[in-house]
Each structure stands twice: as structure tokens, then as C-alpha cells.
Amino acid sequence: MAKKTTMDAARTTVKAGNATAPAGAPQNAAQTARTPQNAARAAQTPQNAAQAARTPQNAGQAAGKPRNTQAAGAESNGSFPTLEVRNLSISFGGLKAVDGFNVVIEKGQLYGLIGPNGAGKTTVFNLLTGVYKPDTGTIHLDGKNITGKKTIEINQEGIARTFQNIRLFKDLSVLDNVKVGLHNHHKYSTLEGILRLPSFYKVEKEMNERAMELLSVFDLDKECDYKASNLPYGKQRKLEIARALATDPKLLLLDEPAAGMNPNETSELMETIRFVREKFGMTILLIEHDMKLVAGICEKLTVLNFGQVLTQGDTSEVLNDRRVITAYLGE
Numbered sequence: 001m002a003k004k005t006t007m008d009a010a011r012t013t014v015k016a017g018n019a020t021a022p023a024g025a026p027q028n029a030a031q032t033a034r035t036p037q038n039a040a041r042a043a044q045t046p047q048n049a050a051q052a053a054r055t056p057q058n059a060g061q062a063a064g065k066p067r068n069t070q071a072a073g074a075e076s077n078g079s080f081p082t083l084e085v086r087n088l089s090i091s092f093g094g095l096k097a098v099d100g101f102n103v104v105i106e107k108g109q110l111y112g113l114i115g116p117n118g119a120g121k122t123t124v125f126n127l128l129t130g131v132y133k134p135d136t137g138t139i140h141l142d143g144k145n146i147t148g149k150k151t152i153e154i155n156q157e158g159i160a161r162t163f164q165n166i167r168l169f170k171d172l173s174v175l176d177n178v179k180v181g182l183h184n185h186h187k188y189s190t191l192e193g194i195l196r197l198p199s200f201y202k203v204e205k206e207m208n209e210r211a212m213e214l215l216s217v218f219d220l221d222k223e224c225d226y227k228a229s230n231l232p233y234g235k236q237r238k239l240e241i242a243r244a245l246a247t248d249p250k251l252l253l254l255d256e257p258a259a260g261m262n263p264n265e266t267s268e269l270m271e272t273i274r275f276v277r278e279k280f281g282m283t284i285l286l287i288e289h290d291m292k293l294v295a296g297i298c299e300k301l302t303v304l305n306f307g308q309v310l311t312q313g314d315t316s317e318v319l320n321d322r323r324v325i326t327a328y329l330g331e
């Protein structure tokens, strides 16, 4: 089990049917709302159904379009899935943290990765972003094999992430945190920077404008001069997403974005994630324990349990799957 930090301990979000909860502990109302069963009901609301049908890919799936099962294969129209992972595994000592993981995520999809504590979810993100090198398996981004590349290269290829425990440059301003992310695409040479050549000011101006644009998406523009560490917790989480988006990714990975948020902040975050998908046409894979959030915004889910895929498919079906409920409740 991963060692928990103070931030984890301070979470107010109750983890769904937390497998580590004492057996027979009474479930409070918040927990009840976050069990897979209840979440599945929420996923079947007309709003969610309409939302799920909005993207062309989902319309295709609804129309019975076959799922892409080729390894890194192009679909009939010649385009690739944004992410295609095959047989991904890694062991730490004797522990198979991720064991034969597969997933295919189409462009524009909002995809959830769920599972009990210690199931291997964050390890999957660490494998996708080159923090760990897999023992087996392949990772294709937009048809390109990125397996084994370094973290910085993978970010430049188009995968950006946020972390389970927020990692901001705490002493930098809110604006500068976003500008750090913009350096993938806005560049000036060291010499231009030292000599303060006109090209330096031009790039700086473009970066300031772009950063402010991104901050306004997250309603953080008024706090642009604040030190990042002075923002309230919910806003720090949003700033991390803004910084990840600044790298202009094809795929955005969010590791427990609602952790530590109160219910109001969580519903606001759901709207923001939806908005990011719509506005930027972003493909998003998110890890989350808050089943209300998962059911409210994810179109597809993969459930990990003990490092292995327990099941995957449409959100409402997965959340109604008896095996998923059992895995969460540890029965």
C-alpha cells in the first residue's frame, strides 16, 4: 500500500467503499452516494446520456461501430486512437503493481480509471508518462510508439498530467506556474533572454497573453499575481490542470482531481473538466474515487484491481457490474 502523505490524510472526499475501511463500519451519506451502484444510477440520467452521445466517437459507438482491437492499428478512416496501451506490466520486487494492462481511448473521450486503493492506478500514469519504464507492453499515442521514452519527451509528444498530491511551483506566481508549461511551444534562446532582444519581449508577451487566457478559463485570472501556495486548495488543483494544458497536450491525465475538494468545489470541477473537453477538444483520462464525479462525466471506465483490469466498458454498465461492487466493498 502506498505510504499516505499528510495531504492524503487531510482529504475530505470520502473514498468510495474504501477497501481499507474497517469491516462493518456504517456508511455515511456521502459514502452511500459514491458507491458504484448509486453512481451507476446517476450515469443513467438523461443529461449524462445526452452528454455521452455528444461526441462523434460516442455517436459512432452508439451506432454499433466496432471497437478497435488492433494493436496500434489505424481505424478504417485512417485515424488512430489517441491512446492505445497493450499488455503493460511492471513489478516492484515481488509485487506486480500493473499486470497486463490494456486500454484504448479515442480522441475527445472522457475516460475514467477507477479501482480500490493500491490497485495500480497511479502506477499506470507513471508508466504512461515515463516515470517508470514498463517490464512489458507498448504505449502508442496517436499511433506513435512512445514506450520507454523519457518524461520530458512524452510531454513534448503530447501527454500532460496532474498529480495525486498537488505539485506546483509553490513560490512562483500563479501566472508563472502556467508560463512554465508554455515553454514547450514558446521559445527564445538564452542569448535573446540575457540581451533582452525584441524577440524575447515578443515571446514573453505572447506567453503572458496565452497564460492569462488559460487562467480565465479556470477563473484564476484575478489571482494571477498570487503566490501559488497562497491559493485555496481547490484553486491549486485547478491551477495544476491549467499548467498541464499549457503544454498543449493531446491527452490529459488527471490523478484524483477532486481529492480534498468539498462537494461544491467538486461539482464546479466537473463542469470545468467538461468545459475543457469541449473547448479544447481534449482527450482526458482521469483517476477518481468520487463515484458521483466518475458517473457524471466519464463515458467509459476501466476498473483496476490488484494491478489487473477487472472490467472495462461503458460507465453505467461497469458501475453496475457485481465484480466491481465486490472489489470496492472488499467482500
Ligand SMILES: Nc1ncnc2c1ncn2[C@@H]1O[C@H](COP(=O)(O)OP(=O)(O)OP(=O)(O)O)[C@@H](O)[C@H]1O
Pocket: 001, 002, 003, 092, 095, 097, 115, 116, 117, 118, 119, 120, 121, 122, 123, 124, 164
Ligand atoms: N516505486 C514503487 N516501489 C514499490 N512499490 C510501489 C511503487 N509505486 C507503487 N508501488 C506499489 O504498487 C501498488 C500500486 O500503487 P498505486 O500508487 O499505483 O495505487 P493506486 O491505485 O494509485 O492507489 P490509491 O488509490 O491509494 O492512490 C501499491 O501496492 C504500491 O505500494
Ligand SMILES: [Mg+2]
Pocket: 121, 122, 123, 164
Ligand atoms: Mg493513486
